[in-house]
Amino acid sequence: MSTATDDAAFREEVRTWLAENLTGKWAHLKGVGGTGSGEDAYDERLAWNRHLAEHGWTCLGWPTEHGGRGLSLAQQAIFYEEYARADAPETVNHLGEKLLGPTLIEFGTEEQKARFLPKILNVEEQWCQGYSEPGAGSDLAAVSTKGVLDNGEWVVDGQKVWTSWAQKSDWVFVIARTEPGSSRHHGLSFLLVPLDQDGIEIRPIEQLTGGVEFNEVWFSGARTDESMILGEPGDGWKVAMALLGFERGVSVLGQQVGFERELNDLIELARSNGSLDDPVLRDRLAQHSAEFEVMRVNAIRSLTEATPGADNVAKLVWANWHRRLGELAMEVCGSGALVTNGEMYDLTRWQNLYLFSRADTLYGGSDEVQRNIISERVLGLPREARG
Numbered sequence: 001m002s003t004a005t006d007d008a009a010f011r012e013e014v015r016t017w018l019a020e021n022l023t024g025k026w027a028h029l030k031g032v033g034g035t036g037s038g039e040d041a042y043d044e045r046l047a048w049n050r051h052l053a054e055h056g057w058t059c060l061g062w063p064t065e066h067g068g069r070g071l072s073l074a075q076q077a078i079f080y081e082e083y084a085r086a087d088a089p090e091t092v093n094h095l096g097e098k099l100l101g102p103t104l105i106e107f108g109t110e111e112q113k114a115r116f117l118p119k120i121l122n123v124e125e126q127w128c129q130g131y132s133e134p135g136a137g138s139d140l141a142a143v144s145t146k147g148v149l150d151n152g153e154w155v156v157d158g159q160k161v162w163t164s165w166a167q168k169s170d171w172v173f174v175i176a177r178t179e180p181g182s183s184r185h186h187g188l189s190f191l192l193v194p195l196d197q198d199g200i201e202i203r204p205i206e207q208l209t210g211g212v213e214f215n216e217v218w219f220s221g222a223r224t225d226e227s228m229i230l231g232e233p234g235d236g237w238k239v240a241m242a243l244l245g246f247e248r249g250v251s252v253l254g255q256q257v258g259f260e261r262e263l264n265d266l267i268e269l270a271r272s273n274g275s276l277d278d279p280v281l282r283d284r285l286a287q288h289s290a291e292f293e294v295m296r297v298n299a300i301r302s303l304t305e306a307t308p309g310a311d312n313v314a315k316l317v318w319a320n321w322h323r324r325l326g327e328l329a330m331e332v333c334g335s336g337a338l339v340t341n342g343e344m345y346d347l348t349r350w351q352n353l354y355l356f357s358r359a360d361t362l363y364g365g366s367d368e369v370q371r372n373i374i375s376e377r378v379l380g381l382p383r384e385a386r387g
Helices: 005-021 026-029 043-056 073-085 096-109 110-121 235-245 251-273 281-306 308-337 351-361 366-377
Strands: 125-128 146-148 153-160 171-177 188-194 198-204 214-225
Touching: 005 073, 026 043, 073 251, 073 281, 096 110, 096 125, 096 235, 153 171, 153 188, 171 235, 188 214, 188 235, 251 281, 251 308, 251 351, 281 308, 308 351, 308 366
Parallel strands: 125 171
Antiparallel strands: 146 153, 146 171, 153 214, 171 188, 198 214
């Protein structure tokens, strides 16, 4: 268990390292890759992510026996806070480091851990998530992608959508229905599938921002070895839910600091362009600041207290807060927000924020799904009728 003295020393270590390293060839990456700008300088950010790995700044919460630093929850939170406050670039290894890695540690075989964890730790292989489908967006239990064993391999057929960074990834973890005739959360398996093969087609989806972070992925006889399954066949729902629990983990605090930076920068813009003189707009900015403090405290509480539904409440809160921040940014910018800077689709930071944040209440589980989970699983209200 870390002490206050240890934590203060660690914070200084993180702050000093970032100040010394976000210079020279890395200096231009400050602030790169934020909301709606995930493609910006991707290869350079990948190199930066590997630089972090070389100096022991990846997989901080992983146990030391798996290459991590085994840091306390408090120290992990400190790192994400200081990383965001240093305006360091968005990393590119989130799905591997924060989601699949901990899931492998909990459910993987020794062979799987030895094969995959070192390459995640060193940012040598990139991962994407094959959950959502055209007919099963936020309703994961409705997936129809199939997996069938054939001569020692899983053969996968189906379609996934909204697959972040599939075009940049080496592997995808896939929820597939491997028990014929099964329904809902029964008969699902969690498969690890290499992307570089003839049976997989990846098509980027152009977003409102002009970026192509998301993708459609078709599996047509795609293959992976029989050993490439986490848990037993049919355990996919349990493994998938555990992974989603890691998604709501300590890195959320870094997200909160990123939100705070956006809010503070917007307030400074309002001060510089005179819109802060408008009493109505000033009150709205003040209210947004107060709401942020409540959101931040709730995020910390959700990490330290096992409260049913806390993750779902947190998603509802931050998604709607951030979406309204985008709307507020357009009001602060005024009529100039209606036009782009150049002849092409050249968006400002605030236009990017506004357009990308339209999706905040959809991805990662829509508002409607979050409310259903809270009402049915936490409050015990009658289940919504399903066709």
